[in-house]
Amino acid sequence: MFAALSHPVRRDLLSALLDGPETAQSLADRYAMARPSVAEHLKVLRDVGLVSERQAGRNRFYSLTPEPLTLLREWLEPYEQFWRGRVSRLATLLEMDASHD
Amino acid sequence: MFAALSHPVRRDLLSALLDGPETAQSLADRYAMARPSVAEHLKVLRDVGLVSERQAGRNRFYSLTPEPLTLLREWLEPYEQFWRGRVSRLATLLEMDASHD
DNA sequence: ACAATACGTAGGAATTTTCCTACATGTCAA
DNA sequence: TTGACATGTAGGAAAATTCCTACGTATTGT
Incomplete structure (x- = not known):
């Protein structure tokens, strides 16, 4: 948990999801980083349960699960x-x- | 701040200081790690202002400043x-x- | 003055994290 | 079906973190 929050990009991702679910793509577009790097950050957040994903066609929507x-x-x-x-x-x-x- | 809290030893140090100030030595004694490693963790906490130190002779007392x-x-x-x-x-x-x- | 104690820091090895470029898979649109 | 898009993951380089031993400094007790 603490480790998941220790990286500014991951905190920024959580903050972005406060406004509602977003696709992996649109989340990645927020950063100068390559898309797969953002995907890995999302994985870290997923692993500690801070985000959940919902497949929708070829998009994958991430949403905040702040429990x-x-x-x-x-x-x-x-x-x-x-x-x-x-x-x-x-x-x-x-x-x-x-x-x- | 978040980075400072990301390491379990540092969170443990903060927790130890809830009971009141302690010397660097007695804090270090809590861990299997070498003393200088604990000293570095204390430095990280000091740098973000979570602990403060008070010199007292050859002892240095650390105390919690949770602001x-x-x-x-x-x-x-x-x-x-x-x-x-x-x-x-x-x-x-x-x-x-x-x-x- | 001298030895012992308490402490911070330097230098570097080992480990972990971060980030990249492929690459593989699944989905949609023509 | 074929090509373009959306996505996750593998493999590895680069950077950061962690932890060690060695060392320097200040203080205390003898």
Whole structure:
């Protein structure tokens, strides 16, 4: 998951699919890269379940399946708690400080 | 940021720092890897601002500075909206279906 | 001053990732 | 059927990442 998101082209592909499904071809046209390279990036995204494909004649439509991103959200949680903890400790300190003036 | 999080050892280091600051040494002791390798991972995390260091004599304490993770949270947002959108469209369909029985 | 400890970094080997050019397959249109 | 399009994959070069040992520097305790 994290590895799949580590490449800017792959994040860009996901972002492109936010507007709806697109064919492999039209996705590839967005980049200076050769088409097969984009196909490999799509494969990485497919392997972690972030996109799914639907064959339609000689086109293949890719669409976004963001469910696996809930893992990322869950991973993030302890760090957000950590962050809130720090803020509230700071607030406590400020209160203590305010109390002796 | 995404690249910094792509390596399991680096994610583990962040996780270790949730419990509070630690010296480079004690962090390195957690892994089978040689200490300088861990030091390089710490450097990557430092470069993206996810950890900060405080020199204390011959020890160097690392602590978690999770602020940059807000970028991740922001990145995630459109995908969560996308997801909610899909769920609500599904709900609409189910309602429509329920209405003709 | 000297030895030991804690640490970062240089240099390089091994591995992985990225990206390319073929190439093979399946589909459509004439 | 034949030719053009859409696509995935194989094979390999190039680039990046990872991890090691060796080394340099600063600090501490004796």
